[in-house]
Amino acid sequence: MKHQVISFANQKGGVGKTTTCINLAGALSEMGLSILLVDMDYQSNLTLGVGLPMENGEKGTGHILLYPEVSFRDIIHESSIPNVDIAPATMDLSKVDINIDKRPERHKILHDKLGEVKHNYDYVFVDCPPAFNLLTVNALSTSDGIIIPIQCYPYSLAGLNTLLEIIDDIRYAYNFDLEIAGIVPTAYETNTRLAADVLQELHDRYGGKVFDTIIKKSVKVAEGPLHRKPIVQYASSHPVANAYRELAAEFIRRESR
Numbered sequence: 001m002k003h004q005v006i007s008f009a010n011q012k013g014g015v016g017k018t019t020t021c022i023n024l025a026g027a028l029s030e031m032g033l034s035i036l037l038v039d040m041d042y043q044s045n046l047t048l049g050v051g052l053p054m055e056n057g058e059k060g061t062g063h064i065l066l067y068p069e070v071s072f073r074d075i076i077h078e079s080s081i082p083n084v085d086i087a088p089a090t091m092d093l094s095k096v097d098i099n100i101d102k103r104p105e106r107h108k109i110l111h112d113k114l115g116e117v118k119h120n121y122d123y124v125f126v127d128c129p130p131a132f133n134l135l136t137v138n139a140l141s142t143s144d145g146i147i148i149p150i151q152c153y154p155y156s157l158a159g160l161n162t163l164l165e166i167i168d169d170i171r172y173a174y175n176f177d178l179e180i181a182g183i184v185p186t187a188y189e190t191n192t193r194l195a196a197d198v199l200q201e202l203h204d205r206y207g208g209k210v211f212d213t214i215i216k217k218s219v220k221v222a223e224g225p226l227h228r229k230p231i232v233q234y235a236s237s238h239p240v241a242n243a244y245r246e247l248a249a250e251f252i253r254r255e256s257r
């Protein structure tokens with residue numbers, strides 16, 4: 001296994017970070033793997049998407065970053081996916097940036113705290129917010145790999161260039177081990193020429209970094225938040241459920257070579 005801790009990141013909003021994180025975890029769980037999901041976005045989409053109802057006063061990743069005495073063991077819950085746990089996000093995460101800004105170790109708090117639990121899992125998946133803030137920096141500073149979901153529109157390619165430059169900056173500043181685990185085309189529209197052209201451009205520019213598996217656009221995927229579990233669980237025989245199984249198989253192949 002090359003990358004044990006993997007961030008799902010893209011500064012662009014609504015590109016499928018959270019959806020890819022949940023559904024890849026669902027498909028890997030079917031293969032018998034155990035995963036810790038870490039929600040670093042105060043929108044809590046990952047937390048809600050795997051069935052955790054967050055009650056007031058519940059501790060989450062914000063507490064991990066803000067309070068030295070809180071550990072992952074205090075915040076981890078079982079998710080709706082077998083063998084998959086979740087470190088939930090709460091609104092407290094929105095206070096983190098400004099509160100840890102002056103601490104010398106501010107970029108590696110997540111890394112230091114994750115150390116005591118990550119050996120309990122095959123993988124740790126960290127869902128990043130759509131921004132480059134200290135939360136994303138904490139996520140990337142502790143990650144071995146990054147999965148970048150991308151939608152096939154022209155502007156996405158410009159954004160991807162910027163993202164790759166920022167990843168280089170993080171690599172040199174904080175984490176030399178950080179690698180691109182793969183770029184995943186998501187919500188792909190099979191009926192447009194534009195999407196096909198952008199996909200071709202993506203392959204021309206980034207070659208082997210792009211997953212061969214494509215996740216097509218489907219309302220079945222968009223229904224996920226209603227079911228609060230991955231598509232492999234709520235629509236097991238749907239073509240997109242099989243696409244996520246293919247993505248999981250390709251992921252494992254890439255990780256073992």
Ligand SMILES: Nc1ncnc2c1ncn2[C@@H]1O[C@H](COP(=O)(O)OP(=O)(O)OP(=O)(O)O)[C@@H](O)[C@H]1O
Pocket residue numbers: 012013014015016017018019020041043045128129130186187188215216217218219221222223224
């Ligand atoms: N393959 C797909 N087909 C149809 N809809 C999809 C697909 N993948 C994701 N979506 C929908 O697109 C929206 C954005 O997806 P998602 O929340 O995963 O993106 P995100 O990058 O995590 O967003 P944010 O930047 O806000 O965190 C959601 O409503 C989701 O259900």
Ligand SMILES: [Mg+2]
Pocket residue numbers: 017018019041045127128
């Ligand atoms: Mg998200």
